Amino acid sequence: MATTYLTLTNSVLRELNETELTSSTFSSSRGIQTAVKDFINKGIHDIYNETGEIPLLYARTTQDLIIGDNEYDLPNDLRKVDMDSFSMGPKELVTNGEFESNITSWTTGDGSPSYTSSGNGRLNLNSSAAYQAISTTVNKTYKLQVRVLSPNSSSTALIVRVGTSAGGTQNLNTTQAVTNFREGAILQTTFTATAQTSYIYLEASSVQLDVDYVRISRSDIATRKLTFISYDNYLQSYKPTDDTNTKANYGTPLRVYILPNYTSFGVSPRPNTNEFTVSYNYYQTHTDLSAHGDNMSLPDRFRTLIVDRAKYYTYMLRSDPQHAQLADRDFQRKLKLLKVDYATKNDYMRSDTIAESIATNIGGRVN
Numbered sequence: 001m002a003t004t005y006l007t008l009t010n011s012v013l014r015e016l017n018e019t020e021l022t023s024s025t026f027s028s029s030r031g032i033q034t035a036v037k038d039f040i041n042k043g044i045h046d047i048y049n050e051t052g053e054i055p056l057l058y059a060r061t062t063q064d065l066i067i068g069d070n071e072y073d074l075p076n077d078l079r080k081v082d083m084d085s086f087s088m089g090p091k092e093l094v095t096n097g098e099f100e101s102n103i104t105s106w107t108t109g110d111g112s113p114s115y116t117s118s119g120n121g122r123l124n125l126n127s128s129a130a131y132q133a134i135s136t137t138v139n140k141t142y143k144l145q146v147r148v149l150s151p152n153s154s155s156t157a158l159i160v161r162v163g164t165s166a167g168g169t170q171n172l173n174t175t176q177a178v179t180n181f182r183e184g185a186i187l188q189t190t191f192t193a194t195a196q197t198s199y200i201y202l203e204a205s206s207v208q209l210d211v212d213y214v215r216i217s218r219s220d221i222a223t224r225k226l227t228f229i230s231y232d233n234y235l236q237s238y239k240p241t242d243d244t245n246t247k248a249n250y251g252t253p254l255r256v257y258i259l260p261n262y263t264s265f266g267v268s269p270r271p272n273t274n275e276f277t278v279s280y281n282y283y284q285t286h287t288d289l290s291a292h293g294d295n296m297s298l299p300d301r302f303r304t305l306i307v308d309r310a311k312y313y314t315y316m317l318r319s320d321p322q323h324a325q326l327a328d329r330d331f332q333r334k335l336k337l338l339k340v341d342y343a344t345k346n347d348y349m350r351s352d353t354i355a356e357s358i359a360t361n362i363g364g365r366v367n
Contacts, residue, residue: 009040065267068247088278094214124209125202160176226253228256255267
């Protein structure tokens with residue numbers, strides 16, 4: 001059961017022998033009650049500031065690059081960027097191609113396509129069709145991948161088309177049958193765009209099929225890790241070239257840097273296409289608890305850690321240093337447990353294969 005803001009506040013008030021709050025009186029708290037509510041959020045701030053890289057606040061985001069532009073905003077809820085996590089690859093052109101919670105962005109063709117929660121979410125085609133318009137570059141080749149399953153164990157194939165209009169076959173007209181009904185089948189092919197707008201069209205004719213995902217991206221763009229460099233290194237070695245007003249210096253970004261204001265990142269060289277996407281990990285800034293039913297982000301077993309910190313601040317408010325010291329001692333002890341569980345990580349795994357081989361060759365043994 002998630003621990004709410006009301007539960008945390010009352011836990012502190014109860015230990016201080018103060019009047020507890022209810023869901024109806026929470027917003028109209030007074031005096032020590034309001035102070036305790038503030039101290040709960042202050043305690044949570046202390047925990048996150050002490051531990052830093054808590055996996056519970058770990059997130060991954062993406063940024064589509066624009067031809068000629070090399071600097072982009074970092075997320076508004078940024079706490080810290082994982083500098084080694086930057087990678088770049090081809091932009092995914094299909095919107096909602098994973099069908100995680102709905103089939104929005106897809107237009108109904110024949111019949112009535114629907115959403116099914118099977119798997120991680122799928123597009124259900126029951127004698128129906130769906131399509132989507134995507135932006136493409138003329139004469140460029142794209143990779144297409146579609147996973148299809150047959151819930152009724154029918155071997156009738158899924159129809160897949162790519163053209164300059166919905167259902168058009170100018171670029172691709174193929175099918176994908178399902179023979180392994182539990183695993184489904186994956187269609188992996190390519191097509192060359194002949195227009196700035198292409199249509200991906202899926203149809204199940206007189207049969208029910210589930211589409212697990214649809215993915216389309218440029219075939220000539222490889223996914224690669226971006227090398228992180230300091231901003232000073234960028235200024236000295238690469239910025240003069242990047243700032244030269246010539247498209248001849250545009251290319252595939254190889255490096256990434258963080259601007260000194262820590263609100264933006266940049267890539268070098270400047271991108272030469274709109275079909276690059278940069279992905280990276282970062283630690284989020286948590287949101288303060290506000291309403292009585294708001295849940296803390298930490299697991300329930302650490303609720304006493306927050307309570308101890310709030311008690312510390314309350315005792316300090318009351319000029320009671322002895323009890324404040326006791327509350328702080330309990331907080332520090334439990335904080336160590338939190339760091340062990342959520343902030344300590346192995347940087348690598350070590351194999352003992354070589355050591356065992358050497359011991360064997362010299363007739364020894366590994367203890």
